[in-house]
Amino acid sequence: MWERTLQDLIRGLRANKKDESKFIAKAVDEIRSEIKGEDMELKAGAVLKLTYLEMLGYDMSWASFHVVEVMSSPRSHLKSVGYLAAGQSFNEDTDVLMLTTNLLKKDLSSTPADVAVTLNGLANIITSDLARDLAPELVAMLNHSRPAIRKRAVLTMYKVLMKYPEAAASARPRLVERLEDADQGVIAATANVLCELGRRRPQDYLTLAPQLFHILTTASNNWLIIKIVKLFGFMTPHEPRLVKKLQPPITDLISTTPAISLLYECVHTCIIGGMLQGTSGSALAKTCVTKLAAFLQDEDQNLKYIALLALTKIVPTHPYLLAEYQDVVLACVNDQDISIRMRALDLVCAMVNRDNLQSIVQQVLSHLVPETSSTMQPTASQSLAQHAIPVSPTNPRPALSPNQSPAYRLVLSQHILEMCSQNTYDNITNFEWYISVLVDLAHVANVDIGAEIRDQLVDVVARVKAARRYAVKLMYTLLTDETFLQNAQEEGSCKEVLWAAAWICGEHCRELTDPQQLLPYFFTAEVSHLTPDIIAVYIQAATKIFGYWAAELAERWDNEMLPELKEVVEAIVESVTEFSGSTHIEVQERAANALQLFKFIQADINTFQPKPYPNSGFSVPGPSSSFDPIPPSEPHFPKSLYLIQPLFNVYDLNPVARQAQASVPIPEGLDLDAWIVPPPPEPEPEAEPSEPRVKKSKKGKEKEGVNGTKTKGSKKKKDAEQLEPQDVLIPDQEETQEERALREKRKAERLAQLKDDPYYIIDDRSPPPTREDFDSIPVVKLEGMPSLQSIHDNRLPSLKPLPISSSVTQFVIEKEGEMPAGAVFPLLSSSPASRPQTTEPVLHLAAPVPLSSFPQYEVPDDIARTVTPEPVKVVRTKKKGTGKKKRTTDAS
Amino acid sequence: MIHAVLIFNTSGVARLTKFYTPLHQSSQAVIQKIFSLICSRPAGLCNFLDAPELEGFLGQNVDDDDRWRVVYRNYATLFFVFVVDGAESELGILDLIQVFVEALDRAFGNVCELDLVFHFDEVHHILAEIIQGGLVLETDVEEIDKAVHLAAKTRSESFASANPLSLTGGGLGSRGAHIKTPLGWLTGKLTGVGAR
Structure with missing residues (x-):
């Protein structure tokens, strides 16, 4: 019988390269039969062959039982095959591992050679069960007479402790003893294990500091010292006293060691251990930086890499030390090695400040510009030409320049954004420059970074008022850029920037001289290929722009304008109609809304009689608007010109502070804990005392804690409310009475609410009035809030409307964002908005507060009308006369 | 700790x-990914593989100090990669x-790729003397x-005692396989520790 050995298999594989899978299938069949046989040699041979195939990616989990069989062979050469195969193919879930416990125990007490094999194998296959069962044996083995075994036992102990931490109690003392072992190898292994353990729980190992310190000062093995230094690095943050102790030896090591690996570790430990603080520390920092900077210019790329790694750690605390090396670092960003570039980018990112940001960004940006300008946009190349510092873009590059790799381009782009936006644009002095950088980036990035650029654009424009005009200008060119639009469907086109462009132009269209010229660009044929979210913004932006423009027209109305107006409206209606059939719900909704608005305008215009003072030929019967700027009679322009603007332009959108939401004062009388929809079944109709209790027990966490007993007691006797007061602990009595009043009030409120609840049946409900109330409530609220300073809450996601303040300062960044006027909780660093709070600033739309709880409806009646119109019903549109109301707010 | 040791050509x-x-993914995928990144790097670059594609691929959080790093070295036709x-x-x-x-070189005597191919088990044993469980x-x-x-001596003695008739009991412990090797051209390559 001729069996294939491993060598035969390998040879066969090499001979059958063309038909490998067939050959392997055949070989696996052979293995299957061999592995089942009685002959242990043969079985082991089969397992070894399988292990080889496993390396090539073939499954061998089916053979795990046979692997255990081979492991249990008494012969060393077979046993080692078994353990090798187990180490390669077993994992946590391998069920046969349960069978191995006794085998392992036996092997651990076998000959030293077998013990070594077993320890090594065990380190690979250990599970928490094995760790638990074998821990005693392994702990004992830490004192084995042979250093080679002790070494392995120490390392295996790490695995045991990972899987079965309970073993620490018995293992730790012996492990620590090994730090003073006679054998250097054992000490190194122990330091290795302690380093791994200490990394996870440094505070547990602080007591070892003296021994470790002794090793640090006496050992000569670099491996060992590196591990000790690393371990100290993990420990110092938890024990400041170590810093003083360590400073001398580490300083010594830094200045004397020839081993760069050790030097790097020392520097690293200094940094994370905070040893560079204070006067002696800064001297040390200077030494480190000087040493490391020398590596930056070393020919050895590895040193360069390591130096960059270390410098990145040092920069945050000692930026000034690096200033003089800026050019060297920037040269590294240009390195042909992508690994070095990545680290250099990190470093550069940490180095930027107000003075060097622009030049650094331009340099980095220039890496993204394709060397053979292919599809470049004028904007990009132009502005690059303006700013670009000659960076030797003509560098002779290897065939595959890292610049071409999409992943690298993405990293570059992200770093640019990160550098600029650090600390809310702390480093930016010129925001016009930054906006142009963003636009350039969108053009040249050629990777999927559009969404980030979009967010930055919107954020910057919201925060920096002075940059808006410039931003709108750039966005305008972007929107009218046909090539960009055409490329939008390609990968990495950054089309999301169009979202920002449309939004910015829409929101700040007053910066545009001829806003209507932009309108056609929102409805070109290519637009329909954009993603739905962009289209939705396009529609919205078009509506805003039209609204602004129309209002403008109205102010300088001239009958000559009518044809143009008609044309524009018609074009819009036509395009929007198309979108209103979109399958994307957001697009559809926006389009449908816009469509109704524009249809109404269209109807108005079509019936408009261009006379100096025409009577309304138009549907509004009643006194349309008592507050038209043009006093009593009908205006001489189509009134619908004022339909849209107030919907959008009343308030400015400003950034909202991070804690704004949390700082909204809770309006008096609003109980956030009150049920909106009370829990259904409980003793509902009964007298109130029982009811609040129910509420408490269900949800009032904080209350429950206080008087849990009460809740329980009351539950038992819930039908007997009479008892309640007695039942309640005496100290609470006063409170309860107050509470009771409150509860009664709440209950009344709740009951009132219930009336509106379609899912709640009350016998005595009176439906008709509610409907009407319901209708009026939100309207009133909307308008009311501005004038009542007391309440407002900002729930708009990221921006919120505020009156415009026209003062144009040189790039004031609203870093904090806005806080609600009556912000109450002084959260974290919640400082009030940096901008002056204008008198009636904070009105808030979208107040999702429970309806019932709003007491204040005292709203100027006229304003109330403005917002009411439900777009669909043409009848209601008459109220559009409200357009003028905007002026009130605008003026503020 | 060391998470992986790979050798590929x-x-x-x-x-x-x-x-x-x-x-969390197949070892083959990892090897292929690392290989594709390494082989595109011209000689003379640093020995640390740091590529944007790699981050996340190894399934580690990008926390700087816990980032998995790939350190590699190229010897003739082989890449030695440590993660x-x-x-x-x-x-x-x-x-x-x-x-x-160096350890491989001493064991095989002027090691070359074929040594590793035909004695992959021996390579594992040598590695086990350098790294245990990472x-x-x-x-x-x-x-x-x-x-x-x-x-190796222990294994070959064990082999010899189990196969008293074997001619090459002193083999590397890989079951004396190369006795059966009929190909003369390979014998030169297959000199293992025991045969030295």
Whole structure:
């Protein structure tokens, strides 16, 4: 019988390269039969062959039982095959591992050679069960007479402790003893294990500091010292006293060691251990930086890499030390090695400040510009030409320049954004420059970074008022850029920037001289290929722009304008109609809304009689608007010109502070804990005392804690409310009475609410009035809030409307964002908005507060009308006369 | 700790794979990914593979100190790749690769790729004398060499006692397989420790 050995298999594989899978299938069949046989040699041979195939990616989990069989062979050469195969193919879930416990125990007490094999194998296959069962044996083995075994036992102990931490109690003392072992190898292994353990729980190992310190000062093995230094690095943050102790030896090591690996570790430990603080520390920092900077210019790329790694750690605390090396670092960003570039980018990112940001960004940006300008946009190349510092873009590059790799381009782009936006644009002095950088980036990035650029654009424009005009200008060119639009469907086109462009132009269209010229660009044929979210913004932006423009027209109305107006409206209606059939719900909704608005305008215009003072030929019967700027009679322009603007332009959108939401004062009388929809079944109709209790027990966490007993007691006797007061602990009595009043009030409120609840049946409900109330409530609220300073809450996601303040300062960044006027909780660093709070600033739309709880409806009646119109019903549109109301707010 | 030791040749064929930490994806995918990144790097670059594609691929959070790093070295037709985490020193690992190769060289005598191909089990045994369960066991080549020889001797003695009739009981312990090797051209390549 001729069996294939491993060598035969390998040879066969090499001979059958063309038909490998067939050959392997055949070989696996052979293995299957061999592995089942009685002959242990043969079985082991089969397992070894399988292990080889496993390396090539073939499954061998089916053979795990046979692997255990081979492991249990008494012969060393077979046993080692078994353990090798187990180490390669077993994992946590391998069920046969349960069978191995006794085998392992036996092997651990076998000959030293077998013990070594077993320890090594065990380190690979250990599970928490094995760790638990074998821990005693392994702990004992830490004192084995042979250093080679002790070494392995120490390392295996790490695995045991990972899987079965309970073993620490018995293992730790012996492990620590090994730090003073006679054998250097054992000490190194122990330091290795302690380093791994200490990394996870440094505070547990602080007591070892003296021994470790002794090793640090006496050992000569670099491996060992590196591990000790690393371990100290993990420990110092938890024990400041170590810093003083360590400073001398580490300083010594830094200045004397020839081993760069050790030097790097020392520097690293200094940094994370905070040893560079204070006067002696800064001297040390200077030494480190000087040493490391020398590596930056070393020919050895590895040193360069390591130096960059270390410098990145040092920069945050000692930026000034690096200033003089800026050019060297920037040269590294240009390195042909992508690994070095990545680290250099990190470093550069940490180095930027107000003075060097622009030049650094331009340099980095220039890496993204394709060397053979292919599809470049004028904007990009132009502005690059303006700013670009000659960076030797003509560098002779290897065939595959890292610049071409999409992943690298993405990293570059992200770093640019990160550098600029650090600390809310702390480093930016010129925001016009930054906006142009963003636009350039969108053009040249050629990777999927559009969404980030979009967010930055919107954020910057919201925060920096002075940059808006410039931003709108750039966005305008972007929107009218046909090539960009055409490329939008390609990968990495950054089309999301169009979202920002449309939004910015829409929101700040007053910066545009001829806003209507932009309108056609929102409805070109290519637009329909954009993603739905962009289209939705396009529609919205078009509506805003039209609204602004129309209002403008109205102010300088001239009958000559009518044809143009008609044309524009018609074009819009036509395009929007198309979108209103979109399958994307957001697009559809926006389009449908816009469509109704524009249809109404269209109807108005079509019936408009261009006379100096025409009577309304138009549907509004009643006194349309008592507050038209043009006093009593009908205006001489189509009134619908004022339909849209107030919907959008009343308030400015400003950034909202991070804690704004949390700082909204809770309006008096609003109980956030009150049920909106009370829990259904409980003793509902009964007298109130029982009811609040129910509420408490269900949800009032904080209350429950206080008087849990009460809740329980009351539950038992819930039908007997009479008892309640007695039942309640005496100290609470006063409170309860107050509470009771409150509860009664709440209950009344709740009951009132219930009336509106379609899912709640009350016998005595009176439906008709509610409907009407319901209708009026939100309207009133909307308008009311501005004038009542007391309440407002900002729930708009990221921006919120505020009156415009026209003062144009040189790039004031609203870093904090806005806080609600009556912000109450002084959260974290919640400082009030940096901008002056204008008198009636904070009105808030979208107040999702429970309806019932709003007491204040005292709203100027006229304003109330403005917002009411439900777009669909043409009848209601008459109220559009409200357009003028905007002026009130605008003026503020 | 060390999470993986890989050896593959310049065509990306694995010659040794040892994972000390279970991966969340197939080892072949990892090898292919690392190979594709490494082989595109011209000689003379640094030995640390740091590529944007790699981050996330190894399934580690991008926390800087716990980032998995790939340290590799190229010897003739082979790439030796170590995947390590922040507890290892990058330059130290670079030295360790050198130690590993020296150990192989001593064991096989002027090691070449074919040695690794035909004695992949032996390579594992040598590696086991340097790294155990992802932690470095020994860094001294002399010590490693001694231990390798000792283990090989144990195995070959065990083999000889089990196969008294075998002609090449002194083989590397890989079951004396090369006795059966009919190909003369290979014998030169197959000189193992025992045959030296």
